[in-house]
Amino acid sequence: MKMIPVSTRINGDEREFLCAPDETLLDVLRDRLGLTGSKEGCGTGDCGACSVMLNGRLVCSCLVLAAESEGAEVETIEGMAEGQVLHPLQRVFIEKAALQCGICTPGILVAAKALLEKNPDPSETEIRYWLAGNLCRCTGYDKIIRAVQEAAAEIRRLQP
Numbered sequence: 001m002k003m004i005p006v007s008t009r010i011n012g013d014e015r016e017f018l019c020a021p022d023e024t025l026l027d028v029l030r031d032r033l034g035l036t037g038s039k040e041g042c043g044t045g046d047c048g049a050c051s052v053m054l055n056g057r058l059v060c061s062c063l064v065l066a067a068e069s070e071g072a073e074v075e076t077i078e079g080m081a082e083g084q085v086l087h088p089l090q091r092v093f094i095e096k097a098a099l100q101c102g103i104c105t106p107g108i109l110v111a112a113k114a115l116l117e118k119n120p121d122p123s124e125t126e127i128r129y130w131l132a133g134n135l136c137r138c139t140g141y142d143k144i145i146r147a148v149q150e151a152a153a154e155i156r157r158l159q160p
Helices: 025-032 088-095 105-118 124-133 142-158
Strands: 004-010 013-019 051-054 057-060 073-075
Touching (some): 013 025, 025 051, 051 105, 057 105, 088 105, 088 142, 105 124, 105 142
Antiparallel strands (some): 004 013, 051 073
16 A cells, blocks of 8 residues: 655644555554544544644544645644643643543543633533533533633633
8 A cells, every 4th residue: 555645743843654545643643653642432523532623623533534634733632731731721620520531531622722712711501512522421521511611711810
């Protein structure tokens, strides 16, 4: 099978890799680049566990061919923290126990960050709507929603 060379920017770093024409972005992130934060929950785009940002758009990386990331900007859960400093969403999720097994958590965090970048003061309904593509099989969603609300308030306080 002919491999395709791809050059992209992932979490701010230039990355190059070879991929098969039918290889998903999720598989390349996990298996070729060692970025294992994004999880495969379903492989059909129904659960959101593999959510990443692709050129500023929230996508399920299990539905994107890796070759489609040529020249693109990809943001994964690994790029969310700044060094050892967790993003407020990450920290609040831990503090408020808004996670259990962790399969869905990276995708939910990426989706919540995307929401807060577009709308820093979302209502509960907006948060629930925005995160509707991210399924969690372990928790009720209330802790997740409350954690997003608390992190949003903290982010607003920190901004000039």
